[in-house]
Amino acid sequence: MKAKEIMIHQLAEHLGYPDSRCLHKLLDRLFTEDEAAWVTHLPDTPKKLALKLGLDEKYVATGLYDLFMRGLILVDSHISGEPNYVFDNNPGRFMDMVLFDPRYRDEDDDFYSLWREFFNNELVYAPRSPEKLPFRIIPVDEKIEDQRTILPFDQVSQIIKDAKKIAVQNCPCRTRERRCNAPLETCISLNKTAEYMISRNVGREIDVAEALQILQGAEEFGLVHETDNTDNPTILCNCCSCCCVFLRAITFYKQEHVIARSRYFAKVDNDKCVLCFTCLERCPFKVIVFAESEIHIDPSMCYGCGLCSTTCKGEAISMILRGDDQSIPHHGDEFMQGLTDIP
Secondary structure (H helix, E strand, O other), X not given: OOHHHHXXXXXXXXXXXXXXXXXXXXXXXXXXXXXXXXXXXXXEOHHHHHHHHOOOHHHHHHHHHHHHHOOOOEEEEEEOXXXXXXXXXXXXXXXXXXXXXXXXXXXXXXXXXXXXXXXXXXXXXXXXXXXXXXXXXXXXXXXXXOHHHOOHHHOHHHHHHHOOOEEEEEOHHHHHHOOOOOOOEEEEEEHHHHHHHHHXXXXXXXXXXXXXXXHHHHHHHOOEEEEEXXXXXXXXXXXXXXXXXXXXXXXXXXXXXXXXXXXEEEEEOOOOOOOOOHHHHHOOOOOEEEEOOEEEEOOOOOOOOOHHHHOOOOOOEEEEEOOOOOOOOOOOOOOOOOOOOOO
């Protein structure tokens, strides 16, 4: 086995998929042999890595910064003023950090086919603990029945208004899957994650008004709001069920324990219902049914996104707070926790 093949295997092993043909091919395309050698020695600072490999410090610092800008490595801290670079061990996040980047748009179809195959045939089957779900769904604000029940981290508009910095970037899932015509520029990053996206020229800074406009457009298109499963959100995704890494796992692969539901469920008042059937079309989880001349929504199956309620012509659907606390966000891991430092 050649030296680069050995290092690529080590990187694939670090990501948890040592035998993945797709991941091997992708890593081989993304890294030169020298770059692969550097990354196998991470975590480290440019100075220490240069000493370790007997290379010029400036040359190594420039090379590591370039790898950072390409989304291939991250910074988890600074040591004596120097960035401490790391190679991610989260394969889904590594995939996103690459696919967020518009510089890869000019890659050939095989590049995206490899990512699609890796996700759909390997990554999607990774088991998840129901106690540690990485993302959660947030309901549409205005259709919650009792506005007093909305907590700040349940309210998508409040999350936006509370952010100190906001950026928007292309959706990596729709970039990878290419299964629909939903808008691409819909992933909103917040605070330090926004600073990270802007520093890599991946996202563009926007203000609150534009962010709220993007959310409104996403709701009209039928996209689901998702965020980190924590009360300190760093990213707001607007997701379709055909491409989203989480929603596709639920709707297409029938996985359980993929994403946390919102704290609300949809309830229909059939006395108000005009049988427009828009809710059946809008529900991304297909849990709304028409039977015995009425609309039925099983609260135990509802994910609480609220999309059914926003276009209900009879205003017959409301979002109701669940009676248990299983869906209440907790102090969980942020999507980019500890990995949003900038060199």
